[in-house]
Amino acid sequence: MQKRVHYNSSYLPYLLVAPQIIITLVFFIWPAMQALYQSFLLEDAFGLSSEFVWFDNFVELYDNPRYLDSFVRTAFFSFAVAGLSMGVALFFAALADRVVKGAQGYRTLLIIPYAVAPVLAGTLWLFLFNPTLGIMTYFLDMVGINWNHKLDSSQAMGLVILAAAWKQISYNFLFFVAAMHSIPKSLIEAAAIDGAGPAHRFRTIIFPLISPTTFFLLVVNIIYAFFDTFGIIHAVTAGGPGNSTEILVYKVFNDGFVGLDLGGSAAQSVILMFIVIGLTVVQFKYIERKVEY
């Protein structure tokens, strides 16, 4: 945690942590407290009067089928994004681990999506699947599928999952490749001498050994799908059609800034905070366990 030897100074350390602490207090702790406080208030739409209503806002959310729907939808969306993105990345990483020549080239191309902003990723996929113009729409039409994500809610969900998973493939790929690199070559060679083929080795040696990385990535991907996909949803579907792609983060924004339901939006923020805290604790528990061996 700290050095065995350290400096003693009366004011310098405070001066050094001051900028970070001040920004944390003003832009993180204070707004979070405000959200907590507001979640107990019932404010009228003009912000003229407010009333302390204890847990009414939370009870209202609990009774609101639209909110519960959004919860289930977010869970589905997150696991779909994590599953799709990690599956594809693992597949690529396993292949890239095999080849010697050109591995660098594949990596260079595969890391590009990491640098693309979510809203741009959404725009690119929107263009590909544009109901009237899109190239993919054209191809799908040739095989008899009528694509219109502006009307069909499951197609809309499919498209945002695709765009969100695409962006995250780079990250997962890099971590899987790093994990596979750290497996001792002697294990793989021993299995090969015993006659295990590449597929068999992957299933019985590589996959079990990278499972800590897989678990870590699962948590990171879920956090990503929960919070970093706002831009994708905003560009591709804006939560629609109906509310079919309205995930929790989008709903906080929509209810607060568009619907001006401040108390309800704040209560949703508080619930989201608890979700992040839960996920972060899981993530750090995992890190501690990993440090042991």
Added chain:
Amino acid sequence: MVENRPMTTFISHSVLIIGVALIVFPIWIMLVASSHDALRLTEVPLPLLPGDQFWENIKLLFSSKTFGAPIHLSLLNSLVMAMMISLGKISISVISAFAIVYFKFRFRMFFFWMIFVTLMLPVEVRILPTYEVVASLGMLDSYLGLSVPLIASATATFMFRQTFLTIPDELMEASRIDGASPMRFFFDVVIPMSRTNIAALFVILFIYGWNQYLWPLLITTDPDMYTVVMSIKQMLESGESEPMWHMIMLTALFAMLPPVLVVIFMQKIFVKGLTDSEK
């Protein structure tokens, strides 16, 4: 390579090439679309190969003000915001990590936990109240408002703490015996020894800053303060007619070029920094 299986290697390469082509496909289509004129992009099927209008479109994009804010201005805004966020995060994290590792002082652990808490409060979760704070400080429509609220960073502080803990204690003892002040030690030993980490972190944070979307969307109302990433959405919505796809795709190209170039050219350092630090 464990054993020589030419067939498996061949199949691996083929599948990888097809897979990578699929991943890059959306970007290819963006490049293709930005090199055709408006008329061609209304005809189904859309082209799969580049056209010859690329330079014409660039001239049009940079001369025109009809597509939201002038693009050179929004590119500049994005650059300033990304640099302020990345350099700001690095500077305040490196000094606070230095204080936490090398000094003994009251409330040290309290401050540490306070920084840790920021990890649990992403901007998406506290948008409304943070917006109110920024508005009451008069920081709407300014570079400070765009960057400062995003600058506190638990991850960067942790990473520097981790790095500093690996610096041998003897170096600090030696510099103290030689009569160097803590800050002298910081600038002459600690910073040079963390150079690689700073570079890797810069890549990650530059991309994070450049790609901010929800935050600039909320706090800028003046078109002169728009960032290029958020101007895309405005272009998608502009007017009742079909969006101008060739201009949108060209803007998208400019909006993703800086972070993509940074990640490609600093690839080695970025990959090492990412897989080492975020675990």
